[in-house]
Amino acid sequence: MPGPPTGPGCAAPSSRTLTSTMPRHAGLIRRFTDVRGRAPAFAAEAPGRVNLIGDHVDYAEGLVLPMAIDRSCLAVADLGGSSNRVRFESLDLGDSFELDLTRPIEPGLHADKPWAAYPIGVLAGYLDDRDPSTLSGLDVLLTSTVPIGSGLSSSAAIELAIATLIEHILGIESEPLDRARLCQRAEQRFAGVPCGLMDQATSELAECRHAMLFDCRSERAESIRMPPSDQLATFVIDTKVRHELASSAYADRRAVCERAAHSLGVRRLRELEPGSIGDVGLLPEDEQRVARHVVSEIHRVYLFAEALRSGRLDQLGPLMAASHRSLRDDMRVSCPELDAVVRAAQTLPETIGVRMTGGGFGGCAVALVDAEAASSFPQRIQMAIGPSLDPDAFPVRASAGARGWVLPPRNREPMR
Structure with missing residues (x-):
C-alpha cells in the first residue's frame, strides 16, 4: 500500500498542534x-x-470538478x-x-x-x-x-x-x-x-492527490483519484491578463441564469435534463445561451468524472474542448488571450486536454499533459503561442x- 501523503499540500490536516518544522x-x-x-x-x-471542468454552473446548483x-x-x-x-x-x-x-x-x-x-x-x-x-x-x-x-x-x-x-x-x-x-x-x-x-x-474539503466532484445542490463532495503523476501532469497557464469587467460580468451571467430558470418554470437550471436543451429555443437569446451552457456543462462534468474513475484519459480532451467552446460562445466569458492559449496548447501532441478555467475574462487555462513531456511543456507552449503573449505555465498538484x-x-x- 502507498505510504501517507507527503510534500507541500499533502500534510495531514488533522493535527491541531505542530510537532515538526514547517x-x-x-x-x-x-x-x-x-x-x-x-x-x-x-x-x-x-x-x-x-x-x-464545470465553470459558471455552481450558482445554478450544478456539478463541478475542481482540485x-x-x-x-x-x-x-x-x-x-x-x-x-x-x-x-x-x-x-x-x-x-x-x-x-x-x-x-x-x-x-x-x-x-x-x-x-x-x-x-x-x-x-x-x-x-x-x-x-x-x-x-x-x-x-x-x-x-x-x-x-x-x-x-x-x-x-x-x-x-x-x-x-x-x-x-x-x-x-x-x-x-x-x-x-x-x-x-x-x-x-x-x-x-x-x-x-x-x-x-x-x-x-479537498484531499491530496484527488479531484473533488462537488454537487452544488446537495453540497456533497466525492473525492476522485487523479491519474498517477507518471501518466498525467496538470498545468495552469496564466495569461497574466486581468480584465476589470470580470466581477460585474460574473454577476450579470448569474442574473441571466436566474431569469432563464424563471422563464422555464424551474428554480435552478440544474433541474433541466440534457435532453431538454431544445426547450430553451423560445427564450430570449441571452437566456438561451446561458441555459444551453449550464445544462451541457453539468452533463460534461458527469462524463468527465466517470472517465477519471475508469482511467479513460482519452475521453477527457474532447470534454474539455467542448467546455471551452461553450464558455466562449454561449457564456461569452473567454477572451482573445485565453482562446490563443487554448488553441496553442491543442496543437501540441502532449496535450491531453485544455480549457479556460475560472470566471473568465482573463486569468488562466488548465491543461492536462502527458507526464513524459511535462518538463518541456512550459517552453513548448510559449513557442506555440509566439511573441504576442507571455503566459506563465506552471505545474500544479492535487493537494x-x-x-x-x-x-x-x-x-x-x-x-x-
Whole structure:
C-alpha cells in the first residue's frame, strides 16, 4: 500500500498542534518575529484551486470538478495583548490595515484596499455571536502564492486561511462545510461577489492527490483519484491578463441564469435534463445561451468524472474542448488571450486536454499533459503561442484542504 501523503499540500490536516518544522511557514514566522519582536503562536494554510471542468454552473446548483492546488495562502498570528484593535498585513502587497473592535464591522471598511474585504468579512462572521474582546489584539501576517485575479480562487484561499486561523485561536472547530459557508457569506456580503460555494468548499474539503466532484445542490463532495503523476501532469497557464469587467460580468451571467430558470418554470437550471436543451429555443437569446451552457456543462462534468474513475484519459480532451467552446460562445466569458492559449496548447501532441478555467475574462487555462513531456511543456507552449503573449505555465498538484496549527514554544523562538 502507498505510504501517507507527503510534500507541500499533502500534510495531514488533522493535527491541531505542530510537532515538526514547517519549511513553508519558516520565512513568514521569521518575518513576523523580526518585525513584531515576538513570535506568532498560530499558523494556517489554505489552498487555491483549479477547476478541471464545470465553470459558471455552481450558482445554478450544478456539478463541478475542481482540485485544490499546491499554491496557497499562508497566515501566522498572535494575540498581542488587551488592545481593542486587530491588524492584518499582506506581505506580498506591502499593505496593512487595522480595525477597531469597539466599532461595528460592516461592508465598506477599508474600501480603498480591495483585498481587505476578505479577512474583514471572515472576522465579522466569527464575531457575529461573540464578544469582540475574544480577538482583541489579533495580529495577522499573511502571504500567498495564488496569483490574484487569475481564476484560481485566491480569495477563497485567504478566507479559509483566516477562518482556520481564527478557529485555532478561539479553540473551536466548526463543521467543515459550515466553515466554507461562513467564508462564502463573507465574500458575498463584504466583497460583493455573488459566488457559489465551489471555491470555499474546495479549499476546505479537498484531499491530496484527488479531484473533488462537488454537487452544488446537495453540497456533497466525492473525492476522485487523479491519474498517477507518471501518466498525467496538470498545468495552469496564466495569461497574466486581468480584465476589470470580470466581477460585474460574473454577476450579470448569474442574473441571466436566474431569469432563464424563471422563464422555464424551474428554480435552478440544474433541474433541466440534457435532453431538454431544445426547450430553451423560445427564450430570449441571452437566456438561451446561458441555459444551453449550464445544462451541457453539468452533463460534461458527469462524463468527465466517470472517465477519471475508469482511467479513460482519452475521453477527457474532447470534454474539455467542448467546455471551452461553450464558455466562449454561449457564456461569452473567454477572451482573445485565453482562446490563443487554448488553441496553442491543442496543437501540441502532449496535450491531453485544455480549457479556460475560472470566471473568465482573463486569468488562466488548465491543461492536462502527458507526464513524459511535462518538463518541456512550459517552453513548448510559449513557442506555440509566439511573441504576442507571455503566459506563465506552471505545474500544479492535487493537494489537501485547509489546515491550521498551534505553534509549539520552540517554533516561537526567534529564527536566526
